[in-house]
Amino acid sequence: MLPPKTHPKWKELVCGKLKVSFTLLATKFFITRVTGRAKIDPTTENIERLIEEAYGFFKKNEKLAQKDIQAIFGQESK
Amino acid sequence: MRAMLSVEEVKALLNTGKRLLLSGDEDLLRQLPRGQWVGGTTPYFIGEKGGVMTRAKIFANVLPPEVVSFETRFYSESQLPGIVADEPCHGFSFVIIPAFTRTHQSFAENVQSYPCIFDRPLVGWIAGVALEEIGKRKAKVVDGQTGRWSDNNAICLHAGLSENIAAEVGIVNPFIQGAGDTITVDRPGFRFREAHVNGVSVNLAEYFLSQGIDHRLPLVANYSGAMVNVSIKSIDQAAKRVAFYAPLFPHIDYRLAVPVEDYQAAFTREFNKICADPTLSMNCILNFIYGDLEGKRIGDFMGPITFGEIAYGLLNQTLVYMVLRKT
Numbered sequence: 319m320l321p322p323k324t325h326p327k328w329k330e331l332v333c334g335k336l337k338v339s340f341t342l343l344a345t346k347f348f349i350t351r352v353t354g355r356a357k358i359d360p361t362t363e364n365i366e367r368l369i370e371e372a373y374g375f376f377k378k379n380e381k382l383a384q385k386d387i388q389a390i391f392g393q394e395s396k
Numbered sequence: 397m398r399a400m401l402s403v404e405e406v407k408a409l410l411n412t413g414k415r416l417l418l419s420g421d422e423d424l425l426r427q428l429p430r431g432q433w434v435g436g437t438t439p440y441f442i443g444e445k446g447g448v449m450t451r452a453k454i455f456a457n458v459l460p461p462e463v464v465s466f467e468t469r470f471y472s473e474s475q476l477p478g479i480v481a482d483e484p485c486h487g488f489s490f491v492i493i494p495a496f497t498r499t500h501q502s503f504a505e506n507v508q509s510y511p512c513i514f515d516r517p518l519v520g521w522i523a524g525v526a527l528e529e530i531g532k533r534k535a536k537v538v539d540g541q542t543g544r545w546s547d548n549n550a551i552c553l554h555a556g557l558s559e560n561i562a563a564e565v566g567i568v569n570p571f572i573q574g575a576g577d578t579i580t581v582d583r584p585g586f587r588f589r590e591a592h593v594n595g596v597s598v599n600l601a602e603y604f605l606s607q608g609i610d611h612r613l614p615l616v617a618n619y620s621g622a623m624v625n626v627s628i629k630s631i632d633q634a635a636k637r638v639a640f641y642a643p644l645f646p647h648i649d650y651r652l653a654v655p656v657e658d659y660q661a662a663f664t665r666e667f668n669k670i671c672a673d674p675t676l677s678m679n680c681i682l683n684f685i686y687g688d689l690e691g692k693r694i695g696d697f698m699g700p701i702t703f704g705e706i707a708y709g710l711l712n713q714t715l716v717y718m719v720l721r722k723t
Contacts (some may be wrong), residue, residue, distance in 0.1 A: 330492050339621060340620055340621055341706060342564070343564075343565055343567060343622055344514045344515075344517070344565065344708065345514075345620070346619050346620040346621050346622040347508075347514050347620075347622065347709065348514040348710050349620040350619040350620045350622075351508060351514070351646075353620075354647045354648075356648065357647065374512070374515070375512075375514060375515055376450070378515045378516070379515065381560050381562060381723040382564060382721070382723065393512055
């Protein structure tokens, strides 16, 4: 189960502070895009938008990206 | 099923209602009847007997029964961002774009900024022509359902899948970043005079020439663990300009790749790690040429040799594949 958008790991993820080895190619590309955008515009408003985007990506790919979700959230995503 | 087939064999498959993804010489594809197929031009393949250039056979991917819907549409340059909205909620999209067109360039430069582009599987390739015909003949794509051809627009298949099946797009890339200088750019683009090397502004052509770099090696970027190549097209000493086969992007660190001594062995080793039988796959014309792959197999890979590979974005010197997995 995907943790809520208020979970602190979401912010760490989009800000590039979470060093995770991803499995799915789409995740690797997606994370590169959002972390790049967070570097360019680190305002709270933009980070919230990127968390929204990240949540949407993993929600749509919850089954296929299960390994990546677990790598990010650990046991909390089970 | 995937195989190199004669026109008559492809016709037979279409007559039985099979849905096909086809690649081949334009003259062969034009002999096919209308049906549930999309295609693009290339005379290069890796088939049962290894790498080959042929105008006598078509490469066919037969889509499995898990593909439950088959919608096709052309996209002009300005319509390209609409691909995302047309993607099936549960399935994959397969796109072929004619090489060296504005559609090709626009897709390459902008696709990564399309909203939600990574949410659904997008895979495909860039159509081309025989190397000796570049500039004389145009790469083309075709919608087999309507018989409509295009030498400018992209053809896209939006395929729905059974509920318990998901499409996963992956890449096989034997290149990794070398330990050398870091190259960055200020804008997206295929051609550059100025770039930054370790943060210092340089003329990129002069830098490459002074370093004596092997132009067959791509620049490699690390996308959160995925190695993404950008191949060098030309280094123009007079114009002091470097052209690439895919765009470089700002805020991305590029390094020249570590040389691959034996392409066949390297691709075979990496391809065998997939641990699944890809529904479709394609490899790059530059790997075919630089790796001297004529007559050679790379593991169980079979597919068209293409002028750019698409896995969400445009890639170079990369093998792209898609597998269907039970969820």
